[in-house]
Amino acid sequence: ELKVEQNPLFLSMQEGKNYTIYCNYSTTSDRLYWYRQDPGKSLESLFVLLSNGAVKQEGRLMASLDTKARLSTLHITAAVHDLSATYFCAVDGTMEYGNKLVFGAGTILRVKS
Amino acid sequence: NAGVTQTPKFRVLKTGQSMTLLCAQDMNHEYMYWYRQDPGMGLRLIHYSVGEGTTAKGEVPDGYNVSRLKKQNFLLGLESAAPSQTSVYFCASTGNRVPDTQYFGPGTRLTVL
Numbered sequence: 044e045l046k047v048e049q050n051p052l053f054l055s056m057q058e059g060k061n062y063t064i065y066c067n068y069s070t071t072s073d074r075l076y077w078y079r080q081d082p083g084k085s086l087e088s089l090f091v092l093l094s095n096g097a098v099k100q101e102g103r104l105m106a107s108l109d110t111k112a113r114l115s116t117l118h119i120t121a122a123v124h125d126l127s128a129t130y131f132c133a134v135d136g137t138m139e140y141g142n143k144l145v146f147g148a149g150t151i152l153r154v155k156s
Numbered sequence: 157n158a159g160v161t162q163t164p165k166f167r168v169l170k171t172g173q174s175m176t177l178l179c180a181q182d183m184n185h186e187y188m189y190w191y192r193q194d195p196g197m198g199l200r201l202i203h204y205s206v207g208e209g210t211t212a213k214g215e216v217p218d219g220y221n222v223s224r225l226k227k228q229n230f231l232l233g234l235e236s237a238a239p240s241q242t243s244v245y246f247c248a249s250t251g252n253r254v255p256d257t258q259y260f261g262p263g264t265r266l267t268v269l
Contacts (some may be wrong), residue, residue: 047198086246143204147198156164
């Protein structure tokens with residue numbers, strides 16, 4: 044059974060600082076997704092990582108995937124208040140058709156001015 | 157395009173009552189999903205569909221039924237609501253190009269008293 048663990052679950056950081064969120068998963072997969080959720084809102088797709096060594100960057104966020112270590116990271120550079128949200132990683136549990144995602148518990152990020 | 161829409165946005169039920177949540181997508185996606193989100197647990201897959209007329213169980217299907225009579229619609233039913241079904245429900249869809257990110261609806265907040 045695929046399990047996905049994120050850490051930390053809560054992160055409070057100062058503006059301008061760097062930090063990394065980790066996403067570990069228990070079984071082989073080369074499809075990993077990162078989502079952002081603002082309070083009371085829906086999930087917004089951030090990154091789709093589809094192969095070992097994949098790296099994607101958007102603004103102050105950079106995501107990477109190491110399928111051998113079963114690990115993805117979401118790195119935050121020079122945090123700003125607007126990045127405050129909950130971040131989820133999700134791993135494709137792989138079914139015959141379509142994709143079947145297993146989500147981590149989420150990391151609540153608070154960026155303090 | 158409206159993307160993925162859900163109705164209703166909020167609902168309060170009494171234990172034992174029934175209701176149906178409607179999800180609609182206008183992106184001609186084959187795959188559709190129902191999730192529930194509970195604090196500290198990420199999203200968990202209830203049921204999914206890989207095409208019109210098909211449905212399958214996800215991680216937490218008990219107490220729910222689904223139907224996909226039309227490609228653009230995916231209905232989630234609660235036959236006899238229980239307080240444990242108090243949650244936020246999200247519908248998602250994804251396209252024929254696998255793998256692809258999932259696109260989420262705005263959510264339905266359900267309270268069962």
